[in-house]
Amino acid sequence: MPQLRLNPYEMFKLFLMKIKYIKINIKRLDRKVMVLMKRQTIHFFTEKEEEFANLLIEIGMKKNTAKVLVFLANITEATSRVIERGTELRQPEVSIAIRYLDEQSWITSRVSKEKSRGRRVRIYKLVRPINEIVDSIEKKSKVEVSKKLADIQKLRSYRI
Numbered sequence: 795m796p797q798l799r800l801n802p803y804e805m806f807k808l809f810l811m812k813i814k815y816i817k818i819n820i821k822r823l824d825r826k827v828m829v830l831m832k833r834q835t836i837h838f839f840t841e842k843e844e845e846f847a848n849l850l851i852e853i854g855m856k857k858n859t860a861k862v863l864v865f866l867a868n869i870t871e872a873t874s875r876v877i878e879r880g881t882e883l884r885q886p887e888v889s890i891a892i893r894y895l896d897e898q899s900w901i902t903s904r905v906s907k908e909k910s911r912g913r914r915v916r917i918y919k920l921v922r923p924i925n926e927i928v929d930s931i932e933k934k935s936k937v938e939v940s941k942k943l944a945d946i947q948k949l950r951s952y953r954i
Contacts, residue, residue, distance in 0.1 A: 837869055837880050853935060858883055862891040863920075863927070866901065871919035873906070892918060900927050 839847070843864050850860035861881040866872065872880070877888050895901045900922055906915040920927075 837865070839864070839881075843868060850931075853931065855931070856891070856894070858887045859891040859894050862888060863895060863900070863924075866895075866918060866920050867924040867927075871917050873915050873917055875915075877918070898927075898930070 839861075847857075847860045847864040850863065851857050855863070858881075861883060862877055865877055865881050869876075869880075874885065874888050874892065877883070877892075878885055881888070883891070892901065892903075896903070900920060901918050902921045903916045903918045906917055908915070
């Protein structure tokens with residue numbers, strides 16, 4: 795099959811013709827929601843969710859983990875790719891956050907039942923409500939603080 799040789803103008807014209815047939819619909823609800831060509835809905839953070847994530851970061855949770863946790867708290871379930879798009883994180887960052895959340899037993903995953911080519915897709919969702927997760931974070935923080943206070947008391951008892 796012979797190759798077509800197009801000058802830059804013809805390539806640009808062809809590009810515009812292709813763009814003409816691609817439809818991307820954007821709907822705005824209470825949350826920002828983007829509907830892609832495959833009719834997949836991607837959720838983005840609202841100001842409240844961003845503030846919640848920032849509070850988690852301030853109390854010691856890693857930034858990426860906090861973003862993924864807040865994202866999953868406001869959606870029933872999501873694939874890694876959806877989490878990447880919604881939190882604006884890269885795949886390795888999402889994977890590390892997912893691993894931490896799984897170690898804490900805060901999320902569960904299942905394999906998608908859709909028949910697709912290539913690698914199987916995992917779908918993640920929170921196991922516990924966000925209030926229980928906040929309670930466990932509080933308990934962990936209290937233990938850390940009491941340990942630090944005990945260490946400070948030990949320091950005061952030493953005579954140098």
